[in-house]
Amino acid sequence: MKRPVAVVGVGQTHHKSRRADVSIPGLVREAADRALADAGLDYPDIDAIVFGKAPDMLEGVMQPEQFLVGAMGGHLKPMIRIHTAGSVGASTALAAVSHVASGLFERVLTVAWEKQSEGNAMWALSPTMPFTAPLVAGAGGFFAPYVRAWIQRTGCPPHIGPRVAVNARDNATRNEYAHLREPMTLDDVLQSPVLWDPIRYGETCPSSDGACALVVASESVAKQGPRKPAWIKAGAAFAEAMWVPGRDQVDPRAGRTCAKVVYERAGITDPWNQIDAVEMYVPFAWFEPMWLENLGFCAVGEGWKVVERGEQTMTGHLPINPSGGVLASNPIGASGMLRFGEAALQIMGRAGEHQVEGAKIALGHAYGGGAQYFAMWIVSSDL
Numbered sequence: 001m002k003r004p005v006a007v008v009g010v011g012q013t014h015h016k017s018r019r020a021d022v023s024i025p026g027l028v029r030e031a032a033d034r035a036l037a038d039a040g041l042d043y044p045d046i047d048a049i050v051f052g053k054a055p056d057m058l059e060g061v062m063q064p065e066q067f068l069v070g071a072m073g074g075h076l077k078p079m080i081r082i083h084t085a086g087s088v089g090a091s092t093a094l095a096a097v098s099h100v101a102s103g104l105f106e107r108v109l110t111v112a113w114e115k116q117s118e119g120n121a122m123w124a125l126s127p128t129m130p131f132t133a134p135l136v137a138g139a140g141g142f143f144a145p146y147v148r149a150w151i152q153r154t155g156c157p158p159h160i161g162p163r164v165a166v167n168a169r170d171n172a173t174r175n176e177y178a179h180l181r182e183p184m185t186l187d188d189v190l191q192s193p194v195l196w197d198p199i200r201y202g203e204t205c206p207s208s209d210g211a212c213a214l215v216v217a218s219e220s221v222a223k224q225g226p227r228k229p230a231w232i233k234a235g236a237a238f239a240e241a242m243w244v245p246g247r248d249q250v251d252p253r254a255g256r257t258c259a260k261v262v263y264e265r266a267g268i269t270d271p272w273n274q275i276d277a278v279e280m281y282v283p284f285a286w287f288e289p290m291w292l293e294n295l296g297f298c299a300v301g302e303g304w305k306v307v308e309r310g311e312q313t314m315t316g317h318l319p320i321n322p323s324g325g326v327l328a329s330n331p332i333g334a335s336g337m338l339r340f341g342e343a344a345l346q347i348m349g350r351a352g353e354h355q356v357e358g359a360k361i362a363l364g365h366a367y368g369g370g371a372q373y374f375a376m377w378i379v380s381s382d383l
Contacts, residue, residue: 004383005100006222006229007344008107009039009215015179015329018117019209024064025071028113028211031334032072035109035213040226043073046215047105051081052092052112054333054368059119072111084237086139086281087368088112089212089337090375094235096216097377106218113211114331121207121332140204140284142370144196147286150250151198156289156304158198162189164285165203165327167313172324174353179208179329203285203327210331212338219383228381230344233361234265235377242370249371251294258374259295266378268361272297275378276359277319277346279339281366283326288312292320295365295376314356322346322354336366340377347381 011034013019019027036042049072051065065081084091089112096110122138150156166186172178189202222229238261240247240254247253259271268274280295282288289303297318298306306312312320321327323342326335343364345351356362365376 002101002103004219005097005216005232006219007214007232007379008217008222008225008227008229009035009041010341010345011035011038012177012212012338012341013210014177015208015210015331017179017207017209019115024059024061024113024115025068027115027209028068028111028213029071031113031211031213032109032111035215038227039215041107041215046073046077046107046109048078048099048108049074050092050096050099050108050110051079052088052110052333052337053081053083054085054088054114055083058121058332059115072109084239084373084375085368086283086332087336087366087373087375089334090340090364090366090377091237091336091373093214093216093337093340094237094375094377096214097232097235100216100218106221108216109213110216110337111211111213112334112337114333115209116207116331117209140196140199143284144199146249146371147198147284150286150290153250154301154304159186160289160304160307161198161203161285162186162200163307164282164288165189168282168285168321168324168327171314171322171354172328175323175328176352177329178324179206179210180324181328199284199286205283205326205330208329208331210329210334212334212341214337214341228348230348230379230381231383233378233380234262236261236265237373237375239373242372250290251300252371252374254372255291255294255367255374256296258376262376262378263296268378271295272318275318275361275363277322277343277356277362279323279325279342279362279364280320281326281336281339282321283330285327288320291365319356322351322356336368336375339366340364343377344379347379
């Protein structure tokens with residue numbers, strides 16, 4: 001980064017299985033309106049727009065950013081669209097930060113979305129392509145073998161995934177925007193059907209309609225705003241080839257490298273004790289202990305023990321996904337940006353009923369594709 005950048009506005013929609021009350025332009029406008037109001041700005045104040053969207057085939061609308069420019073007040077303004085599969089919301093936010101950090105713009109509006117009710121994401125993600133292994137009925141079919149490999153590698157007991165799911169849903173009961181807000185018990189999860197061994201229905205993310213928008217701004221603009229900003233201390237995105245022989249998809253190198261670089265840039269030497277809250281991309285409950293290890297919060301084989309001890313709950317040592325995370329709301333294109341936005345809200349002290357008391361430093365994390373795209377940022381209450 002060449003100069004300080006801050007989040008000055010955060011907005012999101014209410015996430016539901018079907019937002020029949022709005023079109024795609026109406027959905028993104030809802031999030032953008034809230035982000036701009038939060039920042040004390042209006043559309044004419046914005047210098048440029050960065051759109052983020054998961055694969056176009058999820059809704060069957062090609063290059064949707066082009067017909068959304070008007071809804072975002074973007075006529076004759078610079079605009080770019082980002083796509084890095086499920087991590088796209090986070091990558092999009094990082095692109096917006098780069099545009100401000102470079103000195104090119106003072107205020108950038110970034111928005112990401114998905115309207116899954118207008119398509120079928122599971123089968124859209126299950127194409128038969130030449131020379132490519134099939135996804136076997138959606139993302140869950142792809143990731144389940146790697147969950148099984150991680151369980152075998154670490155000796156994780158079978159109740160850990162369900163415990164993560166129960167905690168995520170409990171957190172979501174305090175998030176007014178979450179899609180799934182009904183609490184679950186351990187028995188509820190264990191009695192739910194197995195979809196992709198060992199992933200049960202109760203351990204999976206929902207299919208959501210929703211959007212998220214952020215306003216990122218330069219230091220001078222942030223200091224003049226109506227609210228305390230979230231200072232972006234570091235951000236990075238890394239990727240690795242998906243089908244390289246010998247690639248470790250249980251503990252991806254790109255994820256470890258991304259975390260290492262972000263920590264170094266932010267001056268974090270002990271993430272377990274220096275970070276106060278984490279918004280982590282967990283579409284299937286088992287990935288929470290897996291990513292705890294991959295992101296360097298604990299050693300390999302210790303992630304499930306963190307969950308066993310309850311150290312990642314709202315009252316634990318390191319609250320993970322206070323908002324409920326992807327297990328409670330999953331508008332795919334927006335899910336990564338929601339992780340970043342929720343992390344910013346935590347250190348702004350404005351997360352409402354799911355606020356982590358005293359949070360000063362928070363991590364936002366997302367991954368996508370075959371766990372080959374990673375994007376992270378660290379935000380702080382201090383410049």
